[in-house]
Amino acid sequence: MSTSSRSSDAANEQDAFIGLGAGAHADDALLLDTHSLTIREDSITITASSSSISDEKITLHDILWARAYISETGGAIQITHAKRLSKRLARPTTLSIPFSESDLDKADGWVERLLSRAYEGSHQAKRLKVLVNPHGGPGTAAKIYENEIEPILVAANCSVDVELTQYAKHAVKIAQELDIEAYDAIVCISGDGIPHEVFNGLGKRPDALKALRSIAVCQLPGGSGNGMCWSFTGTDAPSLAAIALVKGKRTHFDLVSVTQGDERILSFLSQSVGIVAELDLGTENLRWMGSARFTVGFLQRVAKETVYPAKVYVKLAIEKEDIRRHASTVREPPSLDAAGHVGLPPLQYGSIKDEIPEDWLAESHPKLGNFYCGNMICMSKDLHFFPAARPNDGHMDLAIVDGNVGRLKSVNVMLGAETGKHFDLPELNYRKVLAYRFIPKDQKDGYISIDGEKIAFAPFQAEIHHGLGMSLSMRANVYEGPILS
Numbered sequence: 467m468s469t470s471s472r473s474s475d476a477a478n479e480q481d482a483f484i485g486l487g488a489g490a491h492a493d494d495a496l497l498l499d500t501h502s503l504t505i506r507e508d509s510i511t512i513t514a515s516s517s518s519i520s521d522e523k524i525t526l527h528d529i530l531w532a533r534a535y536i537s538e539t540g541g542a543i544q545i546t547h548a549k550r551l552s553k554r555l556a557r558p559t560t561l562s563i564p565f566s567e568s569d570l571d572k573a574d575g576w577v578e579r580l581l582s583r584a585y586e587g588s589h590q591a592k593r594l595k596v597l598v599n600p601h602g603g604p605g606t607a608a609k610i611y612e613n614e615i616e617p618i619l620v621a622a623n624c625s626v627d628v629e630l631t632q633y634a635k636h637a638v639k640i641a642q643e644l645d646i647e648a649y650d651a652i653v654c655i656s657g658d659g660i661p662h663e664v665f666n667g668l669g670k671r672p673d674a675l676k677a678l679r680s681i682a683v684c685q686l687p688g689g690s691g692n693g694m695c696w697s698f699t700g701t702d703a704p705s706l707a708a709i710a711l712v713k714g715k716r717t718h719f720d721l722v723s724v725t726q727g728d729e730r731i732l733s734f735l736s737q738s739v740g741i742v743a744e745l746d747l748g749t750e751n752l753r754w755m756g757s758a759r760f761t762v763g764f765l766q767r768v769a770k771e772t773v774y775p776a777k778v779y780v781k782l783a784i785e786k787e788d789i790r791r792h793a794s795t796v797r798e799p800p801s802l803d804a805a806g807h808v809g810l811p812p813l814q815y816g817s818i819k820d821e822i823p824e825d826w827l828a829e830s831h832p833k834l835g836n837f838y839c840g841n842m843i844c845m846s847k848d849l850h851f852f853p854a855a856r857p858n859d860g861h862m863d864l865a866i867v868d869g870n871v872g873r874l875k876s877v878n879v880m881l882g883a884e885t886g887k888h889f890d891l892p893e894l895n896y897r898k899v900l901a902y903r904f905i906p907k908d909q910k911d912g913y914i915s916i917d918g919e920k921i922a923f924a925p926f927q928a929e930i931h932h933g934l935g936m937s938l939s940m941r942a943n944v945y946e947g948p949i950l951s
């Protein structure tokens with residue numbers, strides 16, 4: 467085709483698309499014999515001139531896959547999208563729009579444009595290693611996966627390699643031995659326990675740095691605590707979270723090393739001592755209640771005004787009153803080559819066995835009620851305890867509340883955490899820190915929770931690793947939820 471005929475064709479095409487409406491562009495539209503398909507900012511509109519299929523508008527977020535093909539009966543564009551059946555459920559549905567065989571090139575081009583817009587900033591056809599914990603939460607993870615999650619992953623043309631975890635800590639071994647080049651993401655259909663194991667398995671590999679920084683680790687709801695899923699996808703509805711995952715953008719996020727005795731554990735979500743740790747670990751007897759167990763357990767402890775005395779040492783990064791000014795700080799993590807090591811990053815502040823650095827603040831907390839340090843905005847449904855958390859700002863968010871502030875104030879902090887409003891309450895001591903040491907005082911036994919897993923009731927130390935983890939998020943470098951502004 468000569469240049470001049472191509473430009474006159476383009477002009478004709480331009481004319482043909484006039485009247486498609488605001489936001490439509492000739493390059494984004496496709497006229498078929500009986501339909502026009504127009505890609506707009508955040509949706510496609512399918513306008514039918516025949517009555518076989520009615521007009522339809524589908525958001526680009528819900529477009530899972532599309533292809534153009536020729537069969538014995540002629541050409542068709544097949545568009546698979548997630549149809550919203552209720553507020554918490556979407557199922558894949560496929561539309562076929564016929565076209566004449568001579569339009570195949572045009573249809574192919576349109577499909578390519580559609581997919582690149584529907585997957586903007588994300589990878590198409592992700593390669594997923596899926597780990598399902600059959601014992602997660604009330605034991606329904608396998609059913610949830612089969613009924614609500616897998617149909618979305620398959621419809622989005624992902625390749626899926628599913629494995630059920632067979633025993634406690636099995637996911638550590640799987641992550642340790644996984645061919646990380648063969649997958650884009652490890653998807654845990656579980657509570658917080660399986661991602662915790664996966665991060666620690668990746669951390670044990672000789673190539674830990676590359677493994678942790680390159681393969682995305684994601685959680686879809688299959689357990690009782692789904693904080694990671696909430697933080698990255700903004701929902702715990704399995705099919706909706708699965709859509710967010712297949713559309714997810716690679717996002718670095720910070721991980722934390724916790725040392726206790728001779729052990730070094732990676733933490734991706736939180737460390738807690740006091741009331742939250744007790745709710746996580748000390749309310750097993752109320753498990754039958756589902757998530758209500760946390761409310762009941764909380765009220766029982768608040769009523770008693772229980773305190774958990776401790777000595778805390780802190781390497782401070784940002785004081786509470788300065789956090790808003792720094793809230794949007796997202797820093798690129800150092801490049802892999804510049805790191806100078808291939809395994810886990812060396813501990814910058816030493817371990818629990820080392821001397822405490824001189825510039826750390828020493829604090830006595832004889833009335834401590836809740837020591838809560840978090841990496842993500844949301845800890846579980848309706849618990850946005852860390853509204854200032856950013857995926858890779860290189861800081862941990864440390865919140866401390868005394869146990870004797872009064873029952874009403876304690877309840878207010880927890881209620882405020884639904885919307886992040888608790889941040890401004892004077893009872894909430896909230897800072898960004900680089901490292902800390904926690905030493906329990908005057909108690910024989912108690913609970914320390916690392917990502918919901920129990921460790922010994924003994925001193926521990928934690929430090930941040932900027933951008934060491936990788937996950938998939940709805941929006942690049944942002945958590946979903948009531949972000950502090």
Ligand SMILES: Nc1ncnc2c1ncn2[C@@H]1O[C@H](COP(=O)(O)OP(=O)(O)OP(=O)(O)O)[C@@H](O)[C@H]1O
Nearest residue numbers: 602603631632633634635656657658659689690691
């Ligand atoms: N086949 C199995 N048999 C027994 N335990 C298992 C099995 N597979 C995984 N586990 C263990 O189940 C534990 C809980 O997992 P997970 O976090 O997915 O569920 P959960 O009920 O939400 O728990 P949590 O309340 O800790 O979030 C993990 O510590 C894991 O080691």
